[in-house]
Each structure stands twice: as C-alpha cells, then as structure tokens.
C-alpha cells in the first residue's frame with residue numbers, strides 16, 4: 072500500500088473514531104445527541120468497513136472495540152499506584168460536626184473550611200487509567216491495593232471515554248459503576264422469565280455484571296458510571312476537587328450533577344438532609360453523602376490513616392427501616408408450581424412506597440428468621456427496591472403464636488405438595504392447578520414470548536376463573552361474546568384484544584417454543600434448539616433424549632425437561648390445538664439449504680470485519696449454533712486477532728480451526 076494512501080486512511084480513521092466517540096458522549100453522558108441515529112450509523116459503518124479493509128490500522132480507541140471480546144479464564148491483578156482507600160462513616164449529625172472541628176484543628180485554621188459534597192453511590196469503585204489520552208486499563212478496587220483487571224468489561228460501558236483527547240502522560244480516574252433501579256428491575260423480570268435467579272439488589276447486579284469473564288455478557292447489561300476522584304496523575308495537576316470535577320466532563324467523564332461546594336458544618340448537614348429527602352426519587356442507589364475537603368494542599372497536609380483519608384467522611388443516611396405487623400402468611404403458587412411463602416403485612420410506608428407484602432422465600436428462610444403470624448417485624452427495602460424482613464422483634468411477640476409451616480396441600484388446587492428433603496423449593500405438582508395455568512398464560516402472552524398486547528394479569532384471572540381459558544391454546548378460541556361477558560369489558564377493548572390475539576399468530580418458532588414455558592428453557596436456548604432441528608417442530612417433538620443432549624449448550628437437565636415436555640400427551644394436544652388455530656410461523660431463516668446447518672461455532676480473539684455479536688447472528692441466521700466454550704460438540708473454532716488458549720484446546724479436541732476470512736468464505 073503506498074504510504075500516502077495509508078496516511079490518508081489513518082487520518083480518516085482518526086477523525087471517525089474521534090467523531091463517533093464524541094457523539095457517544097453526547098448521547099450516553101449528556102442525553103443530548105447532536106446527530107440523528109441514521110447519521111451515526113453511517114459514520115459507524117464507514118469506520119467498520121475501513122477497519123475491515125485495513126485491520127492493521129485499527130485504533131486502540133476505536134468505538135468498534137466496545138462489544139466485548141474473548142472470554143477470560145480469570146482476571147489478572149493490577150496494583151494500584153495509589154491505594155483506593157475506604158471512608159470513615161459519620162452515622163449522626165454530631166459525627167459530621169466533630170469531623171469539621173477536627174479538620175479545622177488539624178489545619179490550624181479558624182475560618183470555615185471549604186467542602187465538596189457528593190452523593191455516596193452504592194455501586195462498585197473502579198479505576199480507569201489513561202496513557203497519553205488513551206484508555207489503557209481499568210480495574211476494580213479489590214482490597215484497595217490490588218484490584219482485578221477488568222479492562223475489557225469497562226470498555227463495554229459506553230459512558231467511559233476511550234480517548235480523552237489530551238496528551239497528559241498518565242491520568243487515573245476513579246469512579247463508581249452502578250445500574251439504574253429501573254434497569255435492574257427490567258433485568259430481573261427478564262431473568263425470572265428465563266428461569267434464572269434474579270439479582271438481590273442493584274449493587275449485586277452491577278457487581279455480577281462487571282466481574283464477568285465474558286465481556287459480551289457485561290456489554291448486554293446497561294451499566295453506568297459517575298467519576299469522583301483522581302488517582303495517580305503525571306503531566307497535569309489540580310488545585311482542588313472542585314477544579315477536578317469541573318475539568319473531567321470536558322474529557323468525556325460523567326460527574327454526578329448533585330455535587331455542591333460550600334463552607335462549614337451546617338452546609339454539610341443541610342446537604343445530607345436535602346439528599347436524603349430526594350433519595351427515593353433518584354434512579355440510582357445511594358447510601359449517604361461524601362464530604363471532601365476541597366483544596367488538595369489541605370488534603371495533603373491532613374493525610375491518610377491506614378484505611379481511610381483524614382480529609383473525607385461519609386455521612387450515612389438513617390437506615391430505611393420500619394416496623395410493622397405480619398397479618399398472615401400465605402403460600403403463593405408460581406408458574407412452575409413453586410410454592411413461595413409471602414408475609415401479608417399491615418401496610419407501611421418505607422422508602423417512599425407503601426409495602427404490604429414481603430417474600431419469605433422458602434421454608435428454610437422462615438425457620439431461620441422464625442417469622443410468625445402476629446409478629447412485629449423490622450422491614451427494609453433491600454437495595455432500596457425489594458421489601459425484605461430483616462428480623463422479628465421477639466419482645467413484641469404476642470403470647471399465642473406458633474411456628475409457620477408451609478401447608479401440606481396446595482392452597483389453590485388442594486393437591487399434596489412435593490417437599491423434597493434436600494431442596495429449598497417445594498412444589499405443587501398438579502399441572503392443571505389454576506395458579507399454574509394463570510402463571511403459564513402470563514408467560515405465554517408476555518412481551519418476549521407471544522407478545523399479546525393488552526393481556527394483563529387481571530384479565531387472565533377473570534378468564535381462568537370463569538373457565539373461558541384452561542390452557543394457552545384456549546386463548547385462540549376466544550370470541551367477542553366470551554369477552555363481552557366479562558366484567559368491565561367494553562366493545563372497543565374486546566376488539567382490541569381479539570386483534571392482538573390475531574396479530575400474535577405470526578410468530579417465529581423459537582418465540583413459540585419459549586412461550587410454551589418449558590422448564591429451564593430460556594429465550595436463547597429456544598432459538599438454539601429449534602435451529603438445531605432445522606426449524607422443524609416435528610423433529611423437536613420426536614427427538615430422543617440422546618439427541619437432545621447432543622445439542623450444544625443443552626445440558627442433561629434441560630434435555631430431560633424438553634424430552635418430558637414433548638412426551639406428555641396433554642402437551643402434544645396443546646401444541647396441535649395452538650397450531651390448528653392458525654399459528655403462522657415466520658420461519659424467516661428456513662431454507663432447505665441452510666449453509667451452516669447443525670454446525671456449532673466458537674469465536675475467539677478479536678475479529679476485524681464483524682463484531683462478535685454480528686458473527687453470532689450470522690451463524691444463527693444460517694441455521695448454525697454458537698457456544699462460548701469448546702467441547703466435543705463444537706465443529707469450528709473461528710480465530711480473530713490475539714487468539715488465546717482456545718487454539719491449543721481446539722487442536723486437542725480435533726476441532727477445525729478457521730480464520731475470520733475462512734469463516735466469511737463459509738457464509739458467502
């Protein structure tokens with residue numbers, strides 16, 4: 072390639088990366104895009120196309136590098152140049168007043184001290200290191216001295232700039248990664264729908280997402296960051312925390328908009344009260360405020376103790392705990408028959424919302440906490456969201472109470488409850504239990520399944536209770552008369568519902584299979600399974616257990632539940648009734664000659680023309696399957712740049728290794 076041309080490409084790539092990175096900051100950090108999505112896509116496509124042609128010119132700060140890369144075996148560790156200290160806690164207003172007194176005494180000044188006050192975010196502390204303006208490494212706090220190298224995962228957070236457009240030698244920025252409350256709830260709903268354990272609170276969710284060895288999982292979680300402190304700096308200095316916080320947004324770092332600067336202890340206390348009063352309106356979790364001496368020369372004079380600085384303190388909020396009474400304990404029955412004890416409470420306001428239910432999870436949990444009807448309990452919202460019983464206030468227990476034991480019989484259908492000795496989960500095994508029917512229908516109509524608009528829980532209860540629906544296939548036989556007989560049903564609403572049902576009939580097979588609610592089979596697995604059977608439902612229905620187990624990514628337990636499901640006569644009937652009511656499977660990718668039929672791919676290393684996700688989609692569209700890990704079931708290992716240990720393992724397992732180019736040839 073002539074040098075000239077190469078230079079032109081290089082400078083075009085630089086401009087593209089710069090522009091796209093800037094637009095990302097406008098979009099993700101300021102919520103204020105200055106170009107349309109279309110214009111953005113055009114720029115991005117130009118970048119991807121150029122990078123595909125000139126892979127050796129791909130820049131370190133290219134936004135194409137954000138999608139996640141080869142899963143790691145474990146995190147390497149990174150030594151923090153300056154330890155990430157913890158903070159002393161001020162639990163009362165008096166603690167804060169004393170903090171201010173101490174600072175004045177240690178600095179030997181009588182005038183009011185200038186402080187920077189910030190919300191104390193309840194997430195995970197991270198450190199981002201930039202060398203000559205480029206994001207190089209990022210790590211967790213770890214024990215304060217040694218952190219884990221989570222660079223790939225941090226790169227997936229769009230708010231973190233990859234290039235801060237300055238040439239200072241080293242800039243370390245510290246901040247807190249978190250997940251918004253609303254995103255946390257959405258993610259948990261999705262996980263429940265896929266039979267995955269929900270996260271206990273937003274903090275756990277952020278931590279779990281950030282500490283993934285596979286960064287493509289991290290990239291699917293909407294993590295956010297606020298930056299709040301410098302680490303080691305070489306080439307630039309700041310006079311104060313205020314100056315630091317004012318400067319870094321111009322480099323692309325998000326800073327919490329609630330930061331305030333002022334003087335003296337009254338200012339600290341007022342701020343604490345103000346932030347506490349708006350705490351529940353914020354979409355992210357905070358557990359207090361942080362008060363920092365503003366001037367860095369004062370900070371240096373004050374210095375640090377072994378684990379915390381003398382120049383800062385956390386002002387903690389009073390715990391959001393209240394007491395209330397347990398009115399009753401009921402056993403609720405879920406879609407899969409799982410029995411969950413729920414405490415019905417005397418309604419009480421905690422953290423700004425009225426709570427009248429709290430889950431007791433299972434019998435073990437009840438035994439541990441010994442919650443009884445009539446008890447007065449201490450209640451809090453775990454991670455500010457889910458109501459949780461902290462403990463029973465035993466001193467207030469009335470005389471006549473007894474231990475709570477989950478019933479022997481299902482409270483809905485009266486079938487004997489299955490209580491395996493070694494299992495926390497008790498189940499009603501009656502498939503025709505009304506609670507299970509309702510649960511299955513709720514799942515069947517849900518957004519990621521059949522997506523039948525307007526079918527809420529109330530309507531489903533009415534339909535099941537009035538015997539209009541006994542299983543999912545009955546939905547398709549509903550007519551206007553049926554609906555009009557329901558309480559509070561109008562002409563328009565009935566038409567709308569019938570219309571939604573009709574529209575839902577055009578559906579992909581994989582969504583239909585997911586909608587069936589087969590235990591342990593989530594959205595992704597449904598897709599994999601039906602692709603394996605060439606989008607042929609018949610083949611899936613008649614598959615042997617052995618065949619199912621051979622599907623990549625289908626373990627023994629999932630194979631067994633699929634097998635059991637399709638070998639149940641009731642289910643067979645159910646499916647044929649659904650189909651005969653006019654389901655029209657949009658088998659977009661169905662073709663006799665799917666290029667990658669049955670073939671299982673694993674990708675490793677960084678690819679130059681496609682992102683990992685794009686490549687996976689191409690495989691699926693062509694009837695193939697992708698896995699994250701190598702096993703005997705894998706046919707091809709596709710290697711990008713910097714392929715790691717997978718290469719050797721593939722050779723041992725006799726798996727064909729092909730380059731990215733080879734992969735592209737396979738599909739074109």
Ligand code: IVH
Pocket residue numbers: 155156157158189190191192193194195196212247299300361379380383385
């Ligand atoms: S400054 C020594 N600022 O609190 C200075 N920390 O208990 C400590 N945190 O590990 C960092 N919000 O994870 C600072 N605005 C804020 C913060 C904050 C939350 C966390 C951080 C740190 C912990 C210390």
